[in-house]
Amino acid sequence: MELSKNFEPGPIEEKWYQHWLQKEYFKSTPDHREAYTIVMPPPNVTGVLHMGHCLNNTIQDVLIRNARMHGKNACWVPGTDHASIATEAKVVAMLRERGIAKSSLSREEFLAYAWEWKEKYGGIILQQLKKLGCSLDWDRTSFTMDKDYYDSVIKVFIDLHQKGMIYRGKRMVNWDPVSQTALSDEEVIFKEVDSKLYYVQYQLAEDPSKHITVATTRPETILGDVAICVNPADERFENWVGKEVIVPLINRKIKVIADEYVEADFGTGALKITPAHDKNDHLIGTKHHLPIIDTLDATGKFTSVDLMPEQPSAQVLSYNGMDRFALRKKIVEDIEAIGKLEKTESYKGQVGTSERTGAVIESRLSMQWFMNMQLFMQKKPQTLSSVMQDEIQFHPAKTKNTYSHWMENIKDWCISRQLWWGQRIPAWYDAEGKCVVAANEASAKEAYKKEFGSEIQTLRQDEDCLDTWFSSWLWPMEVFKGISQPNNAEINYYYPTTTLVTGQDIIFFWVARMIMAGYEYKNDLPFKDVYFTGMVRDKQGRKMSKQLGNSPDLLGLIEQYGADATRFGIMIAAPAGNDLLFDESALEQGRNFNNKMWNALKLIKMWEGKQAPSSSTDNQFALDWFEQRLQQVKSEVQELMQQYRLSEALKTIYSLIWDDFCSWYLEWVKPGFEQPIDPAVYQQTISFYTELLQLLHPFMPFITEEIYHLLDKRSEDLCVRQAQTAQATKPAILEKGLLLKNAITGIRDVRNRQQIKPKETISLHIQTAQSDLYQSIESILGKQINSSSIQYADHSVANTFTTVIGKDTFYIESLQPINATQQKEELVKELNHLKGFLQSVEKKLSNEKFVQNAKPEVLALEQKKQSDALAKIQVIEDSLASIG
RNA sequence: GGGAGCAUAGCUCAGUUGGUUUAGAGCAUCUGCCUUACAAGCAGAGGGUCCGCGGUUCGAACCCGUGUGCUCCCA
Numbered sequence: 003m004e005l006s007k008n009f010e011p012g013p014i015e016e017k018w019y020q021h022w023l024q025k026e027y028f029k030s031t032p033d034h035r036e037a038y039t040i041v042m043p044p045p046n047v048t049g050v051l052h053m054g055h056c057l058n059n060t061i062q063d064v065l066i067r068n069a070r071m072h073g074k075n076a077c078w079v080p081g082t083d084h085a086s087i088a089t090e091a092k093v094v095a096m097l098r099e100r101g102i103a104k105s106s107l108s109r110e111e112f113l114a115y116a117w118e119w120k121e122k123y124g125g126i127i128l129q130q131l132k133k134l135g136c137s138l139d140w141d142r143t144s145f146t147m148d149k150d151y152y153d154s155v156i157k158v159f160i161d162l163h164q165k166g167m168i169y170r171g172k173r174m175v176n177w178d179p180v181s182q183t184a185l186s187d188e189e190v191i192f193k194e195v196d197s198k199l200y201y202v203q204y205q206l207a208e209d210p211s212k213h214i215t216v217a218t219t220r221p222e223t224i225l226g227d228v229a230i231c232v233n234p235a236d237e238r239f240e241n242w243v244g245k246e247v248i249v250p251l252i253n254r255k256i257k258v259i260a261d262e263y264v265e266a267d268f269g270t271g272a273l274k275i276t277p278a279h280d281k282n283d284h285l286i287g288t289k290h291h292l293p294i295i296d297t298l299d300a301t302g303k304f305t306s307v308d309l310m311p312e313q314p315s316a317q318v319l320s321y322n323g324m325d326r327f328a329l330r331k332k333i334v335e336d337i338e339a340i341g342k343l344e345k346t347e348s349y350k351g352q353v354g355t356s357e358r359t360g361a362v363i364e365s366r367l368s369m370q371w372f373m374n375m376q377l378f379m380q381k382k383p384q385t386l387s388s389v390m391q392d393e394i395q396f397h398p399a400k401t402k403n404t405y406s407h408w409m410e411n412i413k414d415w416c417i418s419r420q421l422w423w424g425q426r427i428p429a430w431y432d433a434e435g436k437c438v439v440a441a442n443e444a445s446a447k448e449a450y451k452k453e454f455g456s457e458i459q460t461l462r463q464d465e466d467c468l469d470t471w472f473s474s475w476l477w478p479m480e481v482f483k484g485i486s487q488p489n490n491a492e493i494n495y496y497y498p499t500t501t502l503v504t505g506q507d508i509i510f511f512w513v514a515r516m517i518m519a520g521y522e523y524k525n526d527l528p529f530k531d532v533y534f535t536g537m538v539r540d541k542q543g544r545k546m547s548k549q550l551g552n553s554p555d556l557l558g559l560i561e562q563y564g565a566d567a568t569r570f571g572i573m574i575a576a577p578a579g580n581d582l583l584f585d586e587s588a589l590e591q592g593r594n595f596n597n598k599m600w601n602a603l604k605l606i607k608m609w610e611g612k613q614a615p616s617s618s619t620d621n622q623f624a625l626d627w628f629e630q631r632l633q634q635v636k637s638e639v640q641e642l643m644q645q646y647r648l649s650e651a652l653k654t655i656y657s658l659i660w661d662d663f664c665s666w667y668l669e670w671v672k673p674g675f676e677q678p679i680d681p682a683v684y685q686q687t688i689s690f691y692t693e694l695l696q697l698l699h700p701f702m703p704f705i706t707e708e709i710y711h712l713l714d715k716r717s718e719d720l721c722v723r724q725a726q727t728a729q730a731t732k733p734a735i736l737e738k739g740l741l742l743k744n745a746i747t748g749i750r751d752v753r754n755r756q757q758i759k760p761k762e763t764i765s766l767h768i769q770t771a772q773s774d775l776y777q778s779i780e781s782i783l784g785k786q787i788n789s790s791s792i793q794y795a796d797h798s799v800a801n802t803f804t805t806v807i808g809k810d811t812f813y814i815e816s817l818q819p820i821n822a823t824q825q826k827e828e829l830v831k832e833l834n835h836l837k838g839f840l841q842s843v844e845k846k847l848s849n850e851k852f853v854q855n856a857k858p859e860v861l862a863l864e865q866k867k868q869s870d871a872l873a874k875i876q877v878i879e880d881s882l883a884s885i886g
Numbered sequence: 887g888g889g890a891g892c893a894u895a896g897c898u899c900a901g902u903u904g905g906u907u908u909a910g911a912g913c914a915u916c917u918g919c920c921u922u923a924c925a926a927g928c929a930g931a932g933g934g935u936c937c938g939c940g941g942u943u944c945g946a947a948c949c950c951g952u953g954u955g956c957u958c959c960c961a
Contacts, residue, residue: 005923007924008924008926192960192961281961282961400890400891403889403890403891404889404890404891404958404959407889407890407959407960408959408960411889411960506958506959507958507959509959510959537958574898574912574913575898575899575912580892580899581957581958582898583897583898585897585898585913587913587914588898588912588913590926591912591913591926593926594924594926594927595926596926597924597926597927598923598924598926598927600923600924601923601924601927602923602924603923604923604924605923605924606923607923608922608923645902647900649899649900650899650900653900653911653912656912657911657912664923664924665928665929668923669928672923675922676922747929747930750929750930751929751930751931753929753930754917754918754929754930754931755930755931757918759918759919760918760919760921760928760929761921788921835908836907838908839907839908841908842907842908843907843908846905846944846945849944849945850944851943851944851945852905852944852945853944854944855943855944855945856905856944856945857905859905860905860906860945861905863905863906863907864905866907867906867907870907871907
């Protein structure tokens, strides 16, 4: 069989993925084994794969494949999220392009378009995950708007409403005037913007010659002013509190009030209070029983509806329908025209924007549905305590702080959204606005009768739908039908799931709420471990974004480097919870690693037809040593996997394959040119390589499966091959391996420094007290340093290069002329280093307090350091003396 | 304004309750090699005031305080 020069990933990936699917390796059904369950954080149904998904899903696949190879019943559930805001925004944009306005459509018509869109683009992302090699149980693919899922969300809403944890109320919400919906605090992004601070004068009602100046960034809300507030301790305004001032343009008389909320240092120390348009103003307004005057409509345009009782002037009425930003300009002009604008300053302020539409958020009073979080937390304190007491383990642990801080300051969750794409709120109203909550119209009518005592003919259902997170918080349960069919066999087997892998940015949106739902509906935690990934950033540490164009095309990368190399590149640089700085050179490293393994395969295949038994035991040490290294690394890797230190586990395997296996082991057992290999060594090498492939498989599934099958005839696939537990190691062999490596490296260093040509052989003389140790590794040593002979000496050898390794001295005989001065310099340098080291050790040992206080093993170690250093100094001094 | 986190080689990061040879790895760099598996490679090397200052301790990259810089979350 002819193997290509380099590894070619493309066709192999397709071949193996289809094979695994056909063998149903990814399929899971409950059985006697322990379940290892991961539910995939469902991506937006119309989303495309980006670097964040790549990181996230590669990690999950590594965990799932590792579990599958360790006797677990591995179940990884795929799915998508209907993502109400994002998807509806996309559909609205699509319709707009076709010249259709959402407002011209009925709810049913709009939803028909939305489903059409979902069928067309939904699930592309799941297909892309196959390219990455993700071993998902595709038969379990779920969608948060599947029939059962939808009904479960409604069921939960009704249930929580009955339990008194969901209520309806007028609240200050973050209003997005573009998508005309309320947003949760978490969906609002604060941005620093350059704005202006306008200094506006309010005349004193009783004496128009006096005025108070207010600094505001939002003059367009001035017509909604109901008070001026100052700090009670502010002496400047002592005489003003309780008096009336006049709001410019509208000439409304309002009171000056005092509240500690106002900071005397900011602006002029006087704050205008507009309860309809600012959260804090609303708080103060409520506290001081002030009226609320709303001057902006749902689209952010001026409306005089609330002003009508005051009979506004023609000027004020002319503002009607003006957009908030145009209005700001106009009002500033008009205030200036009446001489009430004192000055304007530029100001850097924070402004909230919508995560989805980018629009500047308005604080707005509106009727919304809320979940009472304080009440919930009183009922299910486990939501917090399970995390703090590590029943649910967060990785990295520092994320616990973030979690507890949020949970302890939890605010009510606004769960209604002014959207159509999503679960429609099961609330029904009569003409007067009286409300009942029920699953459908018929039961709503029944409920109405029960509650209000009269029959009703027509009820109108709430137009709004539920926050997306109000459906995804049920994800770990409802993918197993845990809500729609409680206590079915699957939910009881797979739940609690084992591990959740997700981004830190949705710890509150999603992780916290799944924990809540878990305790409420299953009385159990939803997962045992949470692995938080960081954000994927570019090389310069910038967030990846469409605007910056720094987000690489993932499928292009897979095409270019292969899925395995892509997985390698992202995993090698991804410590838990830290941001990942994506650098394409890591993928190159992954591709090079593929080639390295491919070439190791080629070497071993060359031996296939060239074998002859040998009586020589020259290779015995290489076999013994690599066996030990393998066992050692195997247990290290399992340890690291258990601690979720995946990138370190990969690094460890990488170095075992590249350095220990390829650079040391294969070179040690490689026969000379045209020489046959011993069949036992050949077989052992295949067995070693097989184990290495098995270790690496979770990280790089395609190439490992391919090489595994090329290496030998196999009756099973690597994908489901069960791992053997690591055996205890023999330290003596590992130590001897270290000695051998050090000797080889040390002598090669001398060859390099002395410019001894690679092809030129040398003669080696070893002066050592442990010559029997060297004899068993002599043939490997000789081969690796290209020596023609190795002898043992009990004294220095003239006309040689001298180097000291460990406690042994090596004399290297070659054709190169000897430079005694240079040799001396090098030895002296080494000697000085050792003497410095010895000094620091002796300083410790001569310290009485150290000797008294240090643990015995620490003391013994220091004493060993001392004697070792002394012995080595002696050896170097002898060598120096012999050079003369 | 409130809270959290981070700072170790040119870059990305390890460093497990303070003691493991006067700090480790990968990448990058430099030197020498087209050695019959691999130049996408091999062999070897150099490179650090562990952010500054102060403290605790026999002993600090690690603990405490403080300053500086960066990041994130919440107002």
